[in-house]
Amino acid sequence: MLRSVNAIYPNLQYLGLQVWNDLKLSPVCIQCVRWKRKPRWLPVAKSKLFRIPERPKIDESEDIELKRLHDRYRTEMRSVRNYFRQEFKETSANSLAALQGSKDEEEEHLRCMKENEEWNKQVALLREQRLTKIQEARKEIILAKIIAFEEREKEQLEKAEQMVREEKERAKFYITADNIDKAIEDALISPVDHNYAIDLEGHIFQGHKTKPTDVPPDKLEKVQVQGLVS
Amino acid sequence: MPNYEVALVLRTMSRPELISTLRRTADAIFNKGGIIRKVENLGTRNLPYKMSAHGSVHKQGSYFVFQFICPPSSLHNLEEEYGRDVDIVRRRIFKMETPEEFECTLHEEIKPPAYRKDVQKMIEESKKIDKYKFKYNSGLDYCPFQK
Numbered sequence: 410m411l412r413s414v415n416a417i418y419p420n421l422q423y424l425g426l427q428v429w430n431d432l433k434l435s436p437v438c439i440q441c442v443r444w445k446r447k448p449r450w451l452p453v454a455k456s457k458l459f460r461i462p463e464r465p466k467i468d469e470s471e472d473i474e475l476k477r478l479h480d481r482y483r484t485e486m487r488s489v490r491n492y493f494r495q496e497f498k499e500t501s502a503n504s505l506a507a508l509q510g511s512k513d514e515e516e517e518h519l520r521c522m523k524e525n526e527e528w529n530k531q532v533a534l535l536r537e538q539r540l541t542k543i544q545e546a547r548k549e550i551i552l553a554k555i556i557a558f559e560e561r562e563k564e565q566l567e568k569a570e571q572m573v574r575e576e577k578e579r580a581k582f583y584i585t586a587d588n589i590d591k592a593i594e595d596a597l598i599s600p601v602d603h604n605y606a607i608d609l610e611g612h613i614f615q616g617h618k619t620k621p622t623d624v625p626p627d628k629l630e631k632v633q634v635q636g637l638v639s
Numbered sequence: 640m641p642n643y644e645v646a647l648v649l650r651t652m653s654r655p656e657l658i659s660t661l662r663r664t665a666d667a668i669f670n671k672g673g674i675i676r677k678v679e680n681l682g683t684r685n686l687p688y689k690m691s692a693h694g695s696v697h698k699q700g701s702y703f704v705f706q707f708i709c710p711p712s713s714l715h716n717l718e719e720e721y722g723r724d725v726d727i728v729r730r731r732i733f734k735m736e737t738p739e740e741f742e743c744t745l746h747e748e749i750k751p752p753a754y755r756k757d758v759q760k761m762i763e764e765s766k767k768i769d770k771y772k773f774k775y776n777s778g779l780d781y782c783p784f785q786k
Contacts, residue, residue, distance in 0.1 A: 583676065585674060589666075596680040601681060603681075
């Protein structure tokens with residue numbers, strides 16, 4: 410049911426809301442009403458209980474025309490339907506055309522499979538070549554590594570043997586419990602001094618507290634520098 | 640067995656005492672299954688600072704170096720034994736490593752930079768680097784747009 414706003418808010422103007430007047434709008438308020446005229450369960454009104462509505466009067470010629478049109482429509486529709494039915498029968502799975510089509514498809518599939526297999530063979534050949542190449546390269550690398558490892562081992566062994574040989578030679582001068590007394594005596598007699606100093610000319614002064622004046626000039630040693638032109 | 644070196648600072652003693660102390664330290668090595676290679680006497684000197692060891696302060700010490708071969712497992716015991724010795728002021732065991740071989744390049748380093756081989760090499764390397772240049776791919780040898 411539609412009612413105007415003024416019906417619900419008749420005294421908006423007194424509330425100071427003159428929006429509607431200012432905007433000059435005439436909006437409608439939509440109020441929900443459950444039944445438009447009367448509830449469902451109400452029976453026919455007493456006044457309308459025995460009222461018989463008048464049958465619509467159709468013109469006879471118009472009626473004939475309508476019937477004709479309707480018949481025509483129905484025949485046309487039937488013919489179209491029959492035509493489609495026929496067509497479907499011809500092209501359905503059991504039809505000759507369909508069988509032929511499926512046969513073609515099968516042949517096409519076989520052909521495709523054949524081609525695919527050929528391609529696969531070619532690719533397999535290429536792959537095999539590539540793989541053998543890689544394998545050979547890896548073999549070479551591994552062989553080189555093995556050789557290098559063996560060489561290294563050999564070198565290390567040689568080094569160790571060299572060390573053992575040197576140590577054996579040195580063993581003659583080892584100090585053991587037998588000759589320690591003599592070694593101590595010798596050490597006490599001859600103190601060593603590893604300190605030395607170098608002046609700007611490259612002269613070496615041995616000793617911890619040696620002064621430059623202590624060494625006679627004809628006994629001065631000089632630092633040996635490779636490639637240095639003095 | 641690897642080579643080791645023990646540097647000792649002994650308190651100042653009379654000669655027989657010194658000999659007996661050295662003998663004791665050497666015997667400690669022998670008892671551990673070691674062999675001495677060399678005994679060096681670095682002389683008796685003033686210590687760089689006052690050192691207190693075993694309850695007495697030392698201002699002078701005799702420096703000794705023992706080069707020896709010894710199983711590594713016995714090093715700790717050796718060090719501890721020396722630590723307990725009253726006559727030893729300071730002791731430290733080092734592993735002896737063969738010095739690295741190197742070539743003296745002083746004569747090369749003394750030269751001015753332009754004559755140094757490594758500098759020349761660096762300059763050449765810097766020249767070699769071809770930097771990335773943007774390609775327009777327009778088929779033209781000039782830039783058709785305002786740069």
